Amino acid sequence: MTAKTDHIIEVNHFKISFAEKTVIKDLSFKVKRGEIFGLLGSNGSGKTTTIRTLLGLYKEDKGELLINGKKFEPGDNIRIGYLPEERGLYKKETVFDVMMYFARLRNLNNPKEWIMNYLKRVDLEEFAKTKINKLSQGMQQKIQLGVCVMNDPELLILDEPTKGFDPVNRRLLMEIIEEQHKKGCTIIMITHYMDEVERLCDDILLLKNGVARAYGPVKAVRKEFDNKTLDQIFVDIYGEKETDNE
Amino acid sequence: MSKTREVIRFEVIRNLKKPSFWIAAILIPIGFALYMGVAALVGYNVGETVEAGTATSDLKLGVFDEAHYLSSKKFVNSDNKEQELAEQESKDAGIAAVKEQKIDVFYYIGNDFAETNKVEIYTKPEFSSITDDYSMPIRTLMATTASENVDKIDFAVITGAINYETTTFDYKDDHVIDASERVKEIMGPALALACFYILMVVLGNRLTSAMVEEKENRISELILTSIKPVNLIVGKIISLMIVGLIQLVILVVPMLILYKLGQNGNLLPEWFQLSFDFVSLAQYALLLVCSYFLFTALSVIVGVISPTARDANSYSSVMVITVILPIFFVNVFMPAGTSTLTYVLSYFPPSAPIAMMLRGVFGNLPTWEFWLGLADIAIFGLLAAKLATYIYCKNAIEFTPKVNFKRLFGTARKSWKK
Numbered sequence: 001m002t003a004k005t006d007h008i009i010e011v012n013h014f015k016i017s018f019a020e021k022t023v024i025k026d027l028s029f030k031v032k033r034g035e036i037f038g039l040l041g042s043n044g045s046g047k048t049t050t051i052r053t054l055l056g057l058y059k060e061d062k063g064e065l066l067i068n069g070k071k072f073e074p075g076d077n078i079r080i081g082y083l084p085e086e087r088g089l090y091k092k093e094t095v096f097d098v099m100m101y102f103a104r105l106r107n108l109n110n111p112k113e114w115i116m117n118y119l120k121r122v123d124l125e126e127f128a129k130t131k132i133n134k135l136s137q138g139m140q141q142k143i144q145l146g147v148c149v150m151n152d153p154e155l156l157i158l159d160e161p162t163k164g165f166d167p168v169n170r171r172l173l174m175e176i177i178e179e180q181h182k183k184g185c186t187i188i189m190i191t192h193y194m195d196e197v198e199r200l201c202d203d204i205l206l207l208k209n210g211v212a213r214a215y216g217p218v219k220a221v222r223k224e225f226d227n228k229t230l231d232q233i234f235v236d237i238y239g240e241k242e243t244d245n246e
Numbered sequence: 247m248s249k250t251r252e253v254i255r256f257e258v259i260r261n262l263k264k265p266s267f268w269i270a271a272i273l274i275p276i277g278f279a280l281y282m283g284v285a286a287l288v289g290y291n292v293g294e295t296v297e298a299g300t301a302t303s304d305l306k307l308g309v310f311d312e313a314h315y316l317s318s319k320k321f322v323n324s325d326n327k328e329q330e331l332a333e334q335e336s337k338d339a340g341i342a343a344v345k346e347q348k349i350d351v352f353y354y355i356g357n358d359f360a361e362t363n364k365v366e367i368y369t370k371p372e373f374s375s376i377t378d379d380y381s382m383p384i385r386t387l388m389a390t391t392a393s394e395n396v397d398k399i400d401f402a403v404i405t406g407a408i409n410y411e412t413t414t415f416d417y418k419d420d421h422v423i424d425a426s427e428r429v430k431e432i433m434g435p436a437l438a439l440a441c442f443y444i445l446m447v448v449l450g451n452r453l454t455s456a457m458v459e460e461k462e463n464r465i466s467e468l469i470l471t472s473i474k475p476v477n478l479i480v481g482k483i484i485s486l487m488i489v490g491l492i493q494l495v496i497l498v499v500p501m502l503i504l505y506k507l508g509q510n511g512n513l514l515p516e517w518f519q520l521s522f523d524f525v526s527l528a529q530y531a532l533l534l535v536c537s538y539f540l541f542t543a544l545s546v547i548v549g550v551i552s553p554t555a556r557d558a559n560s561y562s563s564v565m566v567i568t569v570i571l572p573i574f575f576v577n578v579f580m581p582a583g584t585s586t587l588t589y590v591l592s593y594f595p596p597s598a599p600i601a602m603m604l605r606g607v608f609g610n611l612p613t614w615e616f617w618l619g620l621a622d623i624a625i626f627g628l629l630a631a632k633l634a635t636y637i638y639c640k641n642a643i644e645f646t647p648k649v650n651f652k653r654l655f656g657t658a659r660k661s662w663k664k
Contacts, residue, residue, distance in 0.1 A: 055471050074474050075249070082471045088464030093260055104252045105472040147468065 014063035025210035041207035081153030091133040106151040194230040253481025305350040313359035430523035434530035435606025454558040457549020537599030543630035572601040579604040595626035
């Protein structure tokens with residue numbers, strides 16, 4: 001049994017490469033329990049790779065990536081919700097069957113009740129027996145979101161959560177994020193929307209070429225960059241000419 | 247374990263809900279029954295045609311024996327009635343009689359018969375495909391003539407009429423077994439072979455596509471944070487085996503019921519009164535289960551290395567050919583054909599199931615080899631399942647269109663070094 005520390009996530013000197021390409025060179029950061037943490041960076045900067053390695057989907061070359069003080073394995077005593085960047089569902093199954101399957105895998109109590117309440121909340125109650133491939137993209141996103149938060153997660157990882165969401169679903173997503181946060185859930189967000197980051201995040205990490213270019217509380221990062229907005233900081237960092245090797 | 251159980255429940259139920267499962271389950275016995283029915287019908291009609299063709303009672307037959315070989319023009323036809331060939335004046339007259347439809351068949355034995363040994367037969371076009379049957383009267387007459395000229399025994403030797411009665415002894419594990427026991431011995435491997443083949447045909451593609459599904463639908467990441475890859479793969483393998491066995495039960499039970507009803511009502515022909523050796527049946531049922539497990543594990547490997555269902559189908563074809571390879575070399579599994587290839591195919595794990603079953607059918611599988619083969623199949627099945635799990639862990643969230651073996655096994659080497 002690992003004693004709970006202030007930090008739910010600890011990443012120390014993490015390095016990973018694929019074939020000849022080093023994606024993360026040396027990355028260290030911590031995420032405090034109960035905060036909203038923004039993991040930022042341009043496309044291909046290694047954000048998704050970091051999350052996948054943290055969740056045990058990739059194996060690191062060096063360093064350690066810990067959740068609750070230990071390497072993550074499904075079934076550990078931590079409830080995780082993960083909305084991956086590449087997301088889908090069993091297209092030929094019904095909404096209810098898919099949600100029930102994930103609910104059972106996550107040992108949910110009263111799964112039927114939870115599923116029906118959620119479907120009612122997101123106006124999909126009448127589609128419970130409809131096959132996933134008969135739903136619109138927006139409806140499918142609501143189901144994915146439901147699967148992600150159904151186990152009342154202690155740690156919610158959202159990889160580009162608003163990607164492809166229409167304004168209505170985006171608002172729903174934000175509501176759910178805030179609701180989870182109020183319950184004490186730690187949230188890691190990977191996003192390109194700096195307004196969301198500025199509004200929601202406590203701490204941020206800006207990744208570039210496999211290393212952290214900025215890391216800390218939003219205010220401190222802004223101060224470091226002459227109180228520019230995060231949008232401007234992002235443009236400054238990712239717009240500057242490449243001087244370092246990949 | 248409870249999560250594996252959830253995977254099994256989910257996979258089994260959704261497979262059973264698929265119309266394609268039931269279509270395959272019902273169509274195979276229906277197709278089989280239709281095939282048997284058509285075959286029986288065709289066989290019955292062919293029998294009738296041949297019988298009708300050989301009956302010469304209603305035909306007018308003529309002959310011109312220029313060589314004066316025949317001692318008589320009378321013969322006993324298939325209706326056991328004496329029939330006589332009408333003598334024609336010449337070869338041309340006989341041919342003209344056929345052309346004018348005065349006679350149906352004309353036989354001509356030329357002057358040079360002793361040198362050429364040739365009898366010419368002229369008949370109507372509609373009889374052309376069965377002309378051979380119309381040689382029967384002349385053959386009978388010539389045989390009668392010949393038998394009058396030579397000694398009876400010599401005649402039997404020359405015409406091949408000697409009965410050579412052969413008694414064979416079947417062996418199992420160097421002990422002689424009788425014919426009924428041999429039939430019992432065949433039932434186990436023959437049924438196992440038929441069941442294995444049906445399972446491969448019906449479920450082959452379903453196995454691979456079930457593995458690609460998570461990757462193709464981008465569910466892998468979502469599911470792998472809920473369940474360990476090993477639990478997911480084990481759940482999938484077990485569920486696919488259960489689905490296969492359910493399919494088999496659906497196929498076999500109606501056949502057994504029909505067989506039993508036919509047996510009780512004395513409706514079955516004598517040759518179809520089968521007897522079973524339950525120990526042998528149990529052994530081959532075990533071989534079938536292990537073989538299907540191996541096939542499932544191999545299919546899972548194909549599924550996990552494939553980025554899409556389409557790629558999986560291509561790789562799957564290669565695997566199936568390897569599995570059915572022994573069928574192309576049936577002769578080497580017979581006792582007389584045993585060679586190095588027999589043993590290579592028997593112990594090369596992918597081809598081992600069918601090779602072992604074929605050897606069982608031909609009575610060329612000693613008991614010790616059966617158990618050795620079974621162990622080979624079971625152990626390789628487990629290793630294949632382990633490899634499938636390993637690859638799945640490494641490759642589950644690769645969405646690239648090609649399998650990157652270098653990266654896959656490069657990563658493996660790296661983690662083993664650690």
